[in-house]
Amino acid sequence: LTVNILEDLENKEKKFISLKLKNNNLLEIFLELIESIIDEVKLENDKSIIINLIIKKIHVWIKFFKREKFESLSEEEIRGLMGELLFIKKFSTNKDGFKKNIHNWKGCENGLHDFDFKEIKAEVKTFAKSGVIHISYAEQLDINKYKEIYLICFNLLKDNGTFSLNELVAEIKSKIDKDL
Numbered sequence: 059l060t061v062n063i064l065e066d067l068e069n070k071e072k073k074f075i076s077l078k079l080k081n082n083n084l085l086e087i088f089l090e091l092i093e094s095i096i097d098e099v100k101l102e103n104d105k106s107i108i109i110n111l112i113i114k115k116i117h118v119w120i121k122f123f124k125r126e127k128f129e130s131l132s133e134e135e136i137r138g139l140m141g142e143l144l145f146i147k148k149f150s151t152n153k154d155g156f157k158k159n160i161h162n163w164k165g166c167e168n169g170l171h172d173f174d175f176k177e178i179k180a181e182v183k184t185f186a187k188s189g190v191i192h193i194s195y196a197e198q199l200d201i202n203k204y205k206e207i208y209l210i211c212f213n214l215l216k217d218n219g220t221f222s223l224n225e226l227v228a229e230i231k232s233k234i235d236k237d238l
Contacts, residue, residue: 059088061116075112091119098169107170107197114168136223138165141184141212142172143226156234170198171207179207184214 059079066072079088095115099108131139142165150156158175165172165182173180181198183191191211193199201207 059091059116059120075109077116091116094119104197104203107195110195110197111170118168137184137186137214138182140214140223140226141182141210142166143223143230144212145173145180145182145210147226147230150233153234156230157238160234160238170195177206179204180210181207182210182212184212186213186215189213 059077062076062078064074064076066074077088077092079085095112098111098115102108102111142163146156146159146163150159159173162173162175164170164174171179172182181193183193185191197203199207199209
């Protein structure tokens, strides 16, 4: 796969993202990539958000197909995942709530927002001792574009044995249907 950003020769204000398949034996997978990109951006109108979503989606696929040995998540990635799982846990009152929150969880897919409930968006951030949170894209918290958007912050400190990522996953799994 080659990815290029090209200028429109007729209109300098426009650009194209060119995705070129190098090996026709991978056409079926390539078409799935294109379909997933279209699904990701089809309801979006803001050009800068669309470009960011396309780039993020391509990075997810590249990461998936890399032939490197899988290494564990970084401490920051673990903290981010724990924040999203804590959101699911704390804002789910019953099995239907868990199901709804898990189905609307987009952070695991590198979506623009961690949780996308159509009209309502939720961005979950975690922080350690410093109390500083990082916003990846300003569009994530654009209150002019999104009528209802929430920023949920969890202070997670490393504390030997209070709870672990595995325990949090097991606790959520115990509260949902096995087929979910």
